[in-house]
Amino acid sequence: MKIHNDIQQQARHWLVVLHSGQASAQQWQQFKAWLQQDSRHQQSYRDAELLWRQSTYTETVAEQVATLPTSTPKRRQALWWLAACVALLALLLPFVPTPPEKQMFSTARGQIQTFRLEDGSSLTLGGDSMAEVSLSKHARQVVLKKGDGVFDVAPDPQRPFVVAVRHNQIRVLGTLFDVQQTGERVQVSVAHGRVEVSQNNQTQLLTDNQAVVLAPQGISAVTALGAGQFANWRQHRFNFEDSTLQDVISVINRYGKVNLKLSHPSLATQRLTAAFRLDQLEQMLDALQLSHNIHWHQDPQGVIWLSI
């Protein structure tokens, strides 16, 4: 969707005013009100601001870095303070109680965050996700209670790494893999390494670039992961194949700051195939109108309603 030229000019005007360093409190208030007035204002300003910030990361600016003074006295002072704080922390560290065995990690809606675990593994959680981690001498166990996670597992043959999600167990030795939950469906994709997935008495071994879907009725056939398809949610990219509209909007609602709702329950089971980036949501919704005759509008509270 093309943004109207006027709005783009208004956005640019705000950008110039706000970055001046002289904007008044009243102007900041007006800016906020302007953003809240219209989602197109938000989109347009976001584009303008992003572009302005990105202009910092260019060769033209880098050339000037070389000419800047490298270490001001003030900075050196700050470093000494930092060093003193680190030393103090090191002294206090033995008295800090050891952390409990179970650790909870969680993310808010729209948030993606990577957590480092004590064994050297890392865990990236998608929007509105939660994981309970317990590391012991003999085992490493993660319960993915909600949402999606990418696991980068440090090899340790003595301590298998097991991820439990719904009624499935995923057992690994050292690997990078992704678990995505959509409704009752759990998709496991492996970037590299070996992963054993099991549900009840059924097991399946996955290796590099393979994926399966775990549904209540069993484990799907193994599919090959296309190039650039692994854990795309980390870049706010989503692919859905023959998914229900309900599943699609529940994922969007977890990753975006928007709220999508269905105005009629019959829409929930509509099936669709779509690939999009979260910042192209409006284009995706426009396309939905063309392909499935599903209309959308945003109410004054910002909720996007889908209707037939």
Added chain:
Amino acid sequence: MLRAKFGNGPPDPEDIAQQAFMRYAEAELAQPPDNPKAFVYTIARNLIIDAHRVQSRQEQLIDDIFAEVGMLPLNESSAESCLLEGERMQMVERAVASLPAKQQELIVASRLRGETYQQIAARTGYSLGDISRNIERAHTAIQTMLQAWEDGQQQSMVQQREYL
């Protein structure tokens, strides 16, 4: 190479180089970049810019307002954006390079040094109106170039619609 260009730091060029390689390794790109060397250089260069950049109070306020009105946070962070949006960043790069020297100077003052327009005016003698106008022009020029490029990309969007 980094040392020749940016001196001995801080930040230490060796640390930066190591960090850049790590980010590169972690990126799991869909396809390897055409020129990995240039690519790692870009990451390193952006990390150095970050180390020298003074974040202005305005930026923080804008981020806060984004959060308050429920907008997605801006993820302009140097290393990430050049990984995910390689081509787009190349266009921004070219657009900034093609700006008049005065506008480039203002980008450096405002974006890198975090100076207010008043501080820039005091240092350079430009009037406040002149600074505002030139920043606006610089932004317009970059955005226009980028949009022309994105319109060229529209064809792939059309394909996506059919796919949907």
